[in-house]
Structures are given as structure tokens and as C-alpha cells.
Amino acid sequence: xxxxxxxxxxxxxxxxxxxxxxxxxxxxxxxxxxxxxxxxxxxxxxxxxxxxxxxxxxxxxxxxxxxxxxxxxxxxxxxxxxxxxxxxxxxxxxxxxxxxxxxxxxxxxxxxxxxxxxxxxxxxxxxxxxxxxxxxxxxxxxxxxxxxxxxxxxxxxxxxxxxxxxxxxxxxxxxxxxxxxxxxxxxxxxxxxxxxxxxxxxxxxxxxxxxxxxxxxxxxxxxxxxxxxxxxxxxxxxxxxxxxxxxxxxxxxxxxxxxxxxxxxxxxxxxxxxxxxxxxxxxxxxxxxxxxxxxxxxxxxxxxxxxxxxxxxxxxxxxxxxxxxxxxxxxxxxxx
Amino acid sequence: xxxxxxxxxxxxxxxxxxxxxxxxxxxxxxxxxxxxxxxxxxxxxxxxxxxxxxxxxxxxxxxxxxxxxxxxxxxxxxxxxxxxxxxxxxxxxxxxxxxxxxxxxxxxxxxxxxxxxxxxxxxxxxxxxxxxxxxxxxxxxxxxxxxxxxxxxxxxxxxxxxxxxxxxxxxxxxxxxxxxxxxxxxxxxxxxxxxxxxxxxxxxxxxxxxxxxxxxxxxxxxxxxxxxxxxxxxxxxxxxxxxxxxxxxxxxxxxxxxxxxxxxxxxxxxxxxxxxxxxxxxxxxxxxxxxxxxxxxxxxxxxxxxxxxxxxxxxxxxxxxxxxxxxxxxxxxxxx
DNA sequence: TTGAAAGCGCTAACAG
DNA sequence: CTGTTAGCGCTTTCAA
Numbered sequence: 001x002x003x004x005x006x007x008x009x010x011x012x013x014x015x016x017x018x019x020x021x022x023x024x025x026x027x028x029x030x031x032x033x034x035x036x037x038x039x040x041x042x043x044x045x046x047x048x049x050x051x052x053x054x055x056x057x058x059x060x061x062x063x064x065x066x067x068x069x070x071x072x073x074x075x076x077x078x079x080x081x082x083x084x085x086x087x088x089x090x091x092x093x094x095x096x097x098x099x100x101x102x103x104x105x106x107x108x109x110x111x112x113x114x115x116x117x118x119x120x121x122x123x124x125x126x127x128x129x130x131x132x133x134x135x136x137x138x139x140x141x142x143x144x145x146x147x148x149x150x151x152x153x154x155x156x157x158x159x160x161x162x163x164x165x166x167x168x169x170x171x172x173x174x175x176x177x178x179x180x181x182x183x184x185x186x187x188x189x190x191x192x193x194x195x196x197x198x199x200x201x202x203x204x205x206x207x208x209x210x211x212x213x214x215x216x217x218x219x220x221x222x223x224x225x226x227x228x229x230x231x232x233x234x235x236x237x238x239x240x241x242x243x244x245x246x247x248x249x250x251x252x253x254x255x256x257x258x259x260x261x262x263x264x265x266x267x268x269x270x271x272x273x274x275x276x277x278x279x280x281x282x283x284x285x286x287x288x289x290x291x292x293x294x295x296x297x298x299x300x301x302x303x304x305x306x307x308x309x310x311x312x313x314x315x316x317x318x319x320x321x322x323x324x325x326x327x328x329x330x331x332x333x334x335x336x
Numbered sequence: 337x338x339x340x341x342x343x344x345x346x347x348x349x350x351x352x353x354x355x356x357x358x359x360x361x362x363x364x365x366x367x368x369x370x371x372x373x374x375x376x377x378x379x380x381x382x383x384x385x386x387x388x389x390x391x392x393x394x395x396x397x398x399x400x401x402x403x404x405x406x407x408x409x410x411x412x413x414x415x416x417x418x419x420x421x422x423x424x425x426x427x428x429x430x431x432x433x434x435x436x437x438x439x440x441x442x443x444x445x446x447x448x449x450x451x452x453x454x455x456x457x458x459x460x461x462x463x464x465x466x467x468x469x470x471x472x473x474x475x476x477x478x479x480x481x482x483x484x485x486x487x488x489x490x491x492x493x494x495x496x497x498x499x500x501x502x503x504x505x506x507x508x509x510x511x512x513x514x515x516x517x518x519x520x521x522x523x524x525x526x527x528x529x530x531x532x533x534x535x536x537x538x539x540x541x542x543x544x545x546x547x548x549x550x551x552x553x554x555x556x557x558x559x560x561x562x563x564x565x566x567x568x569x570x571x572x573x574x575x576x577x578x579x580x581x582x583x584x585x586x587x588x589x590x591x592x593x594x595x596x597x598x599x600x601x602x603x604x605x606x607x608x609x610x611x612x613x614x615x616x617x618x619x620x621x622x623x624x625x626x627x628x629x630x631x632x633x634x635x636x637x638x639x640x641x642x643x644x645x646x647x648x649x650x651x652x653x654x655x656x657x658x659x660x661x662x663x664x665x666x667x668x669x670x671x672x
Numbered sequence: 673t674t675g676a677a678a679g680c681g682c683t684a685a686c687a688g
Numbered sequence: 689c690t691g692t693t694a695g696c697g698c699t700t701t702c703a704a
Contacts, residue, residue, distance in 0.1 A: 354690080354691085355690070355691045355692075356691090356692095357690075357691065357692080358689095358690060358691075361690090368689065368690080369689070369690080370689065370690095373689080373690080392696095394696095395695095395696050395697070395698095396695095396696060397696075
């Protein structure tokens, strides 16, 4: 609530001895004024500390300069997911502010979104679910939308992501010998990154003759995790691929508790890296996502679209592989 | 950018056969209309799917319904800080949305804030620094402000926090025998929570005759951390108090690497808990902050102030103590 | 190269 | 109880 009575365009016009139109044009850089007039206006504006009122400006159809961001975070205490989210949001935020826009934090919940009164110029949705209700909400309102990851049931519109499919084949190339037995432990299947990673894994495994066992963990308590691990061991898995850092961390804890040594008895790999994985012992091999870059790129794509510049609809970032001791390098990749 | 041409108040007025004012009053619930008229207007509005334009409404001085939130996060990869921040933000966000407001994510950086064009109705600043520039920025603009934690150099305005001072004396009561030697390891001293915790520690120590060694760590690499630990050992510390979860985690790693067993050879305590501390081995004893509650309360205080309801300026939440194996219970507290 | 006037969608003030 | 009028601060015609 700006309690101070701010100067209006009229005050500046009076001070500079010109019309409101002239002030408006001078300050928004329209090329129809003499340099002299322009300077006169700028001086007056500076002296009065004039800042155009964004609301009034918005009424003229410019929009307010608000970009929303929404992420499907199922659990606030999941450090991997939270790190990912914060990295995206903080980098998007900086780009957005530099454009004079503001970042509105949105819940991933269509009912709550209904209560939102302010008009958004655009929205970034991170890690959408299947038939994502937030995406549907904004599409219905015809608000410009960019997603990081995609709705696997409705993969429309512009989206960006790390290349989990390609990353997975690279990762397996470097850490698994063809023919070795691979267990995959998933937790949720509704996000696109896991579908992509599984696709990469399946194609690598069928090309190289590795059997794959897919296991699903619906909870992360000791009991459930131990049951999953028993299955992998009974199946004689040599490598366990965990869906994300959170699961990898839990699996490692329970492997240790059960006396199963990593990497000697079984190797462990995480699809998505997050900072804590390097501090575990053994540190966990993983593919690195690029939340900071994705946040900045999503903002750029969004702004381009708001400005009517059609940009490529999809972009995949190649992933880096961090080989750590939970699954050491086992083959040097051969250049073709 | 809402590309659809939305119905205006005029359309509703025409459809209902009344004046614009009547529509405005009917929809904003002013008590001067007959129920019959009111219903007629509501029906017309529903049929047209009319939503009042927030921007135009804002022009009449209602404000836009935007609350900003800014946190001083020195490192995105610090899981404890990030967990704290996310918990506050997500709970504040929900309360804010339910009030029809939106949460704007702000950087902790006055220069970037200068570029912000949209007018905020209020701001929540989390963990301000000394002479916090963000606080000064918003105070200068006369924007309603609530802080979680306080600027220790300028502790003005309404603020909320966990009671680190009281929590610390409770923690020491339960885990330290009077007379034992306590090392405190700090990392930054500019935030109020650490000042409060140190005050609690000092008063407890002087009341119970425990010597205190205060050590400062300006970086968290192995070399610096090891040097600090050598000092604590040379001083024969029996308990190490770490400023937060991040530092506690690093200290524990290095203690293990140096072959110093916890809690047998030295006990370790963290001022602020975060989820990962319970998964370390040994799990680390700590005081639990209440970010979710603080986020919700800050929102409430802010709204009360926006509505002109003066509320208590300060509030401290009592902290819970989580006794874990890094510093087990050593005395049962005696009820007086 | 500049200015005057119209009006964005809404609500507050003032009439009836 | 309801309607008419004025204007929030700005940008956009349109005219000079």
C-alpha cells in the first residue's frame, strides 16, 4: 500500500511544460520527439522521482507484468525435489525481474487457483502430472504457458526438459556391462522425466541383452523399502536404478542396514542428481539435471511468446553424468 | 495475457437491466440493495461468466492483492535453509490465496527490487540480515511489512520467530551436565536467530558454570572445518553446538573422517533442525523451528495490519527439542 | 514534432 | 433502494 501520494504523469507534464502525451512517449521511448524535449521530460521525471503507475498502465492493456510459476511438489521435505524447485524458481525469478516482471508463486492445485484475482501474463508449470489440472486451468483461460517437463497424457504446447532418455543410455553405457541384470525402483509414474528415463533404459537394455526388473515402491518406510530390496536380491540384480535422489538415499540407507555392501554386492544409480548425493558414502552415481538453465530458458521462451516471437516448441538439454563410487565407471565409451 | 474479450460490468448491467453501480454493489456485497435485485445481478453475472477486472479495481485504490516474500538465502544448495524457506513460503502462499491475494517471490536484493513495477500491498521478509537493505527498501516505500526473525541492528516493526533463546536453555538442560565444556561453531552472525541462540547459551553456561568456546567457520571446506574441530578437541570440548543443520552435517562428516566418535568422544547438537538430520548416523539432536506455522502467522499478521487491525508486534513460538543419538538425554528435567 | 481529447473498467460521491 | 456522473493514471487515436 503505497501511502505516499506519488507524482502522476500530469505533474511531470506540468513541470516540463509539455503535454501528458509527450511525457508518456518520452518515457516509453517512442521515436517521435525531439531529443531536446525528451531530455526536458526525463529531467523533470527524475527530479520528481516519477514512476509510472503499473496499474494504470495495465488498464491500457499492457498487462501487469506478472508471471506465475507452479510446481507439483508432493513432499516439502524431499530435499532433492526442493533443491530442483528452488533452483528453477530463483533463476526464473532473476530473469523475470530483469524484464520488469514479477514472479507469482502458485500452488499446484486448480481449486486454489480459482481464487486468484490478479491477471497473469504468463505461467511456467514445472513437472506437470498426467492430465495436469493446473495446465488445463491456464489453457482454458488462454494464458501463455511454458512447461518444464510435460503432461504425458497431453504433451501440447512449448516445453523444455533435461534429456533423461539420452542421459540414461549414456549412464548405462558407462556403468553397466551388457548382460548385467538391472532393477529399476520407481515411486511415482505420473511425471514425464521418469517415463523418459525408463524409455532410455528399456532401449539400452534390449539392445544390449540386459534383463530388467521393474519394481514399484508406494511408500518409503523401512518395511516397504526392505521388501523391494529383497526382491532385487532374490532376482540377483547387479545394478539398481532409483527414480530420484530421495529414493536412492533411502535405498542406500536400507542396503547398509541390511548389510548389503554398495558397490561390492550391488551397484546403485540415481536417475536425477541432487546435492546431497555426493555426500553420502558411498556417493551415488547420477545424471545431473539443469534446473537453473531450465528456469532461465523457460522464462526466455515465455517472454518470446508474449512478444509474439514464435520459438521452437521443445528443447532437450543434454545431461551430464556424475560417476561416483556407488556405481563406478566400468567401460570406457568408444568413439565411433 | 487474457486474449478473450471478457465481459465488463456494463455487459452485466445491461443483461440484468440495472446500472453499473448496482452491479458493483451487488457483487461486492454492499448492503443497500434489495435481495431481488441482488439475485438478478448475480444470475446475469454467472450467465456471462463475469469476473471483475482486478486491474481496474486496483485503479480505484483497492490495491491489487499482492503480497511479496523475500528470504536471505545465501546458498541454494543448503538443504536446511531451503527446507525452511519452502515450508514458510508454501504455507504463506495458501493463506494468501485463500484471501484472494497472490504471493510474489522476491529476491533478497535491493537493486533487483528497484526493477519491480507492480505495487505490492504487503511484504514478508524472512531471516533479515543486519541493516537489511530489503527491509529498508520497503519501509521507504511505506509498504506494510512483517518479518520472520528480525534485523538485529534495527529491530523495528512487527516480527515473529521461534524462541531460540528459550529453546537453547531447554536443550542444554536436557543434554549437558553443568560444568561440561561447550564449543559453539558459528558460520554467519548476521541473523537474529543465531544471536538469540547464543544469548540463551551464554546465560545457561554462566548460570551453570560451563566454559564456552566460540569458534567461527567462514567456509565449509574440509580444511577449514578440520581446523575448527582441532581447536575444539585441543580445548577438550565435550559438546559441540552447531549454528544450523548444514554446519552440523559438515561437522559430523569431518568428525567421522578424523576418527572422532560421536557421541562417545564428543557430543554434537544443532541449533536448528531440518529433515535430513534425523537420517544421519548418528542422528543429530536439535531444536525444531516451525516454518509452516510462522508462514501462516506472518500472513495473518500482515492481513490484520492491512485491514487496520493492530496486532501484537512480536510473537515467539516455543521450540520443541528433538533428542537424538548425537547428544542423548543426560538429565531428566525436574519440574519446579 | 507536439497536443487535446477519449476512454480502459471500475467504484465513490452525490442525487433522486 | 437505485441511477447518474466523475474520475483513478495512463496510452491511444486524431488533429494540428
